[in-house]
Amino acid sequence: MSNPLSIYIHIPFCKRRCNYCDFVTYAGKAALIPDYLNALCIEIELTASRNHVTETVDTIYFGGGTPSILSIDQLATVLDQLRSTFTISNDAEVTIEVNPGDCDLAFATGIRQFGFNRVSLGMQSALDSELVMMGRRHTHADTQNAVASLKTTGFDNISLDLIFGYPCKSLSTWIESIQAALALNPQHISLYALSVEKRTPLAKQLKAGLFQPKEDSYFSDVYAKACELLESASFRHYEISNWSREKIFESRHNSKTWRLEPYLGFGVGAHGYYRGVRTQNLSSINGYIERLQYERKTGSKRFPAASIVRKQTNLEEQQNYMIFGLRQLEEGIDPSAFEMRFGITLEKAFCKPLERLLRQKAIHFLPNGNLVINRELAFVSNQIFVEFI
Numbered sequence: 318m319s320n321p322l323s324i325y326i327h328i329p330f331c332k333r334r335c336n337y338c339d340f341v342t343y344a345g346k347a348a349l350i351p352d353y354l355n356a357l358c359i360e361i362e363l364t365a366s367r368n369h370v371t372e373t374v375d376t377i378y379f380g381g382g383t384p385s386i387l388s389i390d391q392l393a394t395v396l397d398q399l400r401s402t403f404t405i406s407n408d409a410e411v412t413i414e415v416n417p418g419d420c421d422l423a424f425a426t427g428i429r430q431f432g433f434n435r436v437s438l439g440m441q442s443a444l445d446s447e448l449v450m451m452g453r454r455h456t457h458a459d460t461q462n463a464v465a466s467l468k469t470t471g472f473d474n475i476s477l478d479l480i481f482g483y484p485c486k487s488l489s490t491w492i493e494s495i496q497a498a499l500a501l502n503p504q505h506i507s508l509y510a511l512s513v514e515k516r517t518p519l520a521k522q523l524k525a526g527l528f529q530p531k532e533d534s535y536f537s538d539v540y541a542k543a544c545e546l547l548e549s550a551s552f553r554h555y556e557i558s559n560w561s562r563e564k565i566f567e568s569r570h571n572s573k574t575w576r577l578e579p580y581l582g583f584g585v586g587a588h589g590y591y592r593g594v595r596t597q598n599l600s601s602i603n604g605y606i607e608r609l610q611y612e613r614k615t616g617s618k619r620f621p622a623a624s625i626v627r628k629q630t631n632l633e634e635q636q637n638y639m640i641f642g643l644r645q646l647e648e649g650i651d652p653s654a655f656e657m658r659f660g661i662t663l664e665k666a667f668c669k670p671l672e673r674l675l676r677q678k679a680i681h682f683l684p685n686g687n688l689v690i691n692r693e694l695a696f697v698s699n700q701i702f703v704e705f706i
């Protein structure tokens with residue numbers, strides 16, 4: 318029997334662009350939303366029929382951009398399209414990324430009613446002064462109100478996202494943000510290191526000397542502090558950037574991608590991984606809408622919105638299996654699952670890097686036989702991962 322499938326839906330609209338953002342998203346293009354959603358539904362339908370998808374879907378993730386920019390009716394339209402196209406398991410995890418400023422009681426009630434059961438809130442910081450510097454359009458009071466609304470409407474799986482390493486932040490304000498996040502009593506917390514991307518307002522501000530970039534040691538200090546604070550609040554550090562209160566609150570959607578399980582990505586710029594093929598969709602909204610109209614009438618592409626379609630080689634699959642798998646700090650990699658999937662033992666496939674990393678104590682085998690990286694090295698895990706390439 319084939320593995321259950323995951324689905325990612327990309328909503329590439331934001332009311333305005335945050336200063337650090339380099340994601341595939343557009344501000345000031347809300348007028349395109351109806352045509353975009355129409356194209357999204359066509360993409361879902363064509364992809365399912367052209368690939369003869371029969372797998373059950375067990376996780377759905379609406380990301381962006383800002384999915385919460387859509388009305389409840391618009392979100393329901395996309396969910397209805399998914400429900401009429403795929404078999405979705407009764408206990409599927411259905412996540413939506415939400416901007417705290419968009420989430421009042423009516424919105425929370427609406428998304429709950431239409432089947433979302435997990436919310437990822439883009440908190441980013443608890444200090445309004447930092448949120449302003451980042452160009453976010455919400456306040457910490459918005460985050461507090463959003464969490465209260467979500468809890469009132471019955472959400473019991475809420476994740477908070479925070480960014481560390483932003484130039485205006487300090488270790489003490491970071492501690493304040495973590496403590497404020499914990500005070501909201503979420504089930505899950507994700508912490509992301511800032512990456513300064515070219516052509517963003519932040520890159521220009523740094524170039525103009527308005528801020529000083531943070532040293533590498535600052536990043537490792539704030540990460541270490543976060544690990545300490547979250548651990549003492551009984552959060553489980555199950556993945557490099559992710560903590561959950563209990564195992565049941567781990568992100569099932571993301572955990573499946575770390576285990577190299579299949580997912581279809583729909584929408585502008587969305588990535589997919591299906592039957593050993595990696596795909597990436599067009600990144601222009603207009604190009605996407607036009608392509609789907611063409612594909613519906615006369616096209617025959619297996620992945621109708623993709624600009625990149627690439628069958629993975631066996632070696633690439635094995636390398637990705639190691640790199641994604643080792644991100645999971647508790648689960649790591651099960652050598653027997655590796656052997657079953659690739660028909661070769663882990664030791665044989667990666668003899669030299671394994672020997673070297675074991676000798677350096679960068680990785681070790683757990684009593685259950687799974688291979689994990691040493692937690693103290695989680696923040697510099699990229700240095701471990703390159704060994705497998």
Ligand code: SF4
Nearest residue numbers: 331334335338381382
């Ligand atoms: S809300 Fe998210 S996707 Fe939108 S501009 Fe800000 S960081 Fe980028």
